[in-house]
Amino acid sequence: MKSYDIIIIGGGPAGTSAALFLAKKGYQVALLEQSRFPRDKVCGEFISPAADAIFSELGVLEAIESLHPLRLKGVVVSAYEQSVFQRDYPPALEAGRQMTSLSVERMVLDHLMLDRVRQSPVEVKEGFKVTDFLFDNGRVCGVSGRDESKTEFKLKARIVVDAGGRNSISLRRLNLKSDSGRNGKIAFAAHWEGVRLPGNYCYMHISRPGYTGIAPTGEGRVNVVLVADRKCPSVSGVDVFYRQTVLGNSLRRDMLCGGEPVEKVRIVDSLSYSVRPPQCGGLLLVGDATGFVDPFTGEGIYLSLRSSQLAAGMVARALDASDFSKDWLANYDRLRRQEFYKKILLSRILQRLIYSPSLCIRVVKTLARQQELAGLLVGVIGDYVPAGQVVSFGYLMRLLSGWLAGGSAPSPSDPVVSQPQVSRLKN
Numbered sequence: 298m299k300s301y302d303i304i305i306i307g308g309g310p311a312g313t314s315a316a317l318f319l320a321k322k323g324y325q326v327a328l329l330e331q332s333r334f335p336r337d338k339v340c341g342e343f344i345s346p347a348a349d350a351i352f353s354e355l356g357v358l359e360a361i362e363s364l365h366p367l368r369l370k371g372v373v374v375s376a377y378e379q380s381v382f383q384r385d386y387p388p389a390l391e392a393g394r395q396m397t398s399l400s401v402e403r404m405v406l407d408h409l410m411l412d413r414v415r416q417s418p419v420e421v422k423e424g425f426k427v428t429d430f431l432f433d434n435g436r437v438c439g440v441s442g443r444d445e446s447k448t449e450f451k452l453k454a455r456i457v458v459d460a461g462g463r464n465s466i467s468l469r470r471l472n473l474k475s476d477s478g479r480n481g482k483i484a485f486a487a488h489w490e491g492v493r494l495p496g497n498y499c500y501m502h503i504s505r506p507g508y509t510g511i512a513p514t515g516e517g518r519v520n521v522v523l524v525a526d527r528k529c530p531s532v533s534g535v536d537v538f539y540r541q542t543v544l545g546n547s548l549r550r551d552m553l554c555g556g557e558p559v560e561k562v563r564i565v566d567s568l569s570y571s572v573r574p575p576q577c578g579g580l581l582l583v584g585d586a587t588g589f590v591d592p593f594t595g596e597g598i599y600l601s602l603r604s605s606q607l608a609a610g611m612v613a614r615a616l617d618a619s620d621f622s623k624d625w626l627a628n629y630d631r632l633r634r635q636e637f638y639k640k641i642l643l644s645r646i647l648q649r650l651i652y653s654p655s656l657c658i659r660v661v662k663t664l665a666r667q668q669e670l671a672g673l674l675v676g677v678i679g680d681y682v683p684a685g686q687v688v689s690f691g692y693l694m695r696l697l698s699g700w701l702a703g704g705s706a707p708s709p710s711d712p713v714v715s716q717p718q719v720s721r722l723k724n
């Protein structure tokens with residue numbers, strides 16, 4: 298049976314970045330991907346500014362830049378068609394650099410990343426679906442599965458890294474998913490053409506029955522992702538429901554007028570889930586396989602890259618020490634949770650906020666007036682300002698005093714569009 302130092306399951310951002318990090322350390326790595334690339338993926342397709350540094354370390358930033366991707370300057374958030382704030386990413390403190398987020402379609406980005414892995418010493422096996430783990434004394438020591446021709450394979454490894462995303466084999470085989478589908482949300486996505494957005498921003502419009510993220514992806518295309526309650530349409534009515542809901546909000550209607558979706562609407566069900574750490578040695582999880590809150594803050598790709606960076610460090614130490622025990626590898630889980638804890642907490646707080654209309658309208662209105670607070674929030678969402686600067690008593694107090702200084706609660710007869718309406722915002 299063929300044997301490697303490390304087997305990686307999945308060729309998305311988490312898997313390819315893990316492969317590149319580990320190949321740089323000189324290990325013998327195989328990456329197994331069930332699909333053939335290019336393959337598509339439902340995503341908002343804007344990537345936190347902080348991801349640039351990791352792409353650069355992996356040696357892929359130049360290749361991404363050579364595609365001349367759009368760079369988004371910041372975010373515009375509207376709440377229930379009543380209040381709006383627009384905020385550019387604040388400069389990064391240490392370098393005084395203007396920060397931007399990359400906007401690249403996943404079909405392109407994931408293909409580019411996998412190509413990079415192909416050019417490295419990593420053995421890439423496309424069309425290889427992992428269906429189970431091999432165990433030795435309760436520790437994972439390899440994988441088994443089928444390739445495209447239905448031929449079965451078994452491969453051994455000292456460590457397996459599962460980067461299989463939200464449907465990864467670990468979650469199913471080891472039953473690691475908890476509270477899956479509790480928030481009952483479903484995402485609908487399609488690219489549109491014929492739209493002229495007011496600027497290069499990510500536009501988040503919150504309204505019933507959910508919210509949309511709208512971002513230009515270049516060459517006249519715009520990605521429109523709707524996140525709504527799960528009790529929405531029948532399968533046959535998906536495209537109609539998506540169109541009607543997206544255009545049911547007047548700001549979105551203004552913004553998208555003249556445009557049309559140019560593909561069938563794609564869906565991701567049961568958006569949010571938590572994951573328990575594996576109770577066996579020899580296995581690490583990275584990327585979406587570690588859990589997912591909600592795409593509102595759009596940082597899944599950055600978290601995938603960063604979790605793989607942390608995992609690669611831990612894998613190297615485990616290989617050096619020849620210790621692949623559950624306890625040793627649990628150090629990675631601790632490290633990851635420590636680093637992401639406040640960001641995930643913020644995502645959960647924002648979830649509560651966006652589904653409480655009057656609170657949401659007031660907070661957005663306050664942030665429109667308090668540009669410094671808005672800047673901190675946008676920097677945290679961009680993953681380069683520590684989440685603790687927003688998830689803190691001090692921030693809450695400043696928000697509250699800004700709120701109180703702003704007067705009484707809005708009502709439909711007292712519209713609070715504190716910035717020019719989104720559709721009229723200039724570049």
Ligand SMILES: Cc1cc2nc3c(=O)[nH]c(=O)nc-3n(C[C@H](O)[C@H](O)[C@H](O)COP(=O)(O)OP(=O)(O)OC[C@H]3O[C@@H](n4cnc5c(N)ncnc54)[C@H](O)[C@@H]3O)c2cc1C
Pocket residue numbers: 306307308309310311312329330331332338339340341342343344345425426427428460461462463464465466484485486522565568583584585586592595596597598599601
């Ligand atoms: C609606 C929505 C909008 C989002 N918007 C954004 C956004 O704007 N910005 C952002 O940064 N993030 C966003 N995200 C999150 C982002 O898409 C994910 O965090 C990211 O794709 C995770 O990468 P990954 O590599 O862990 O998983 P994936 O990208 O899902 O890759 C997993 C890969 O593993 C392969 N695989 C799975 N199982 C097996 C198996 N058994 N054998 C072999 N191969 C296997 C799959 O084929 C796939 O290619 C969004 C997510 C959703 C649902």
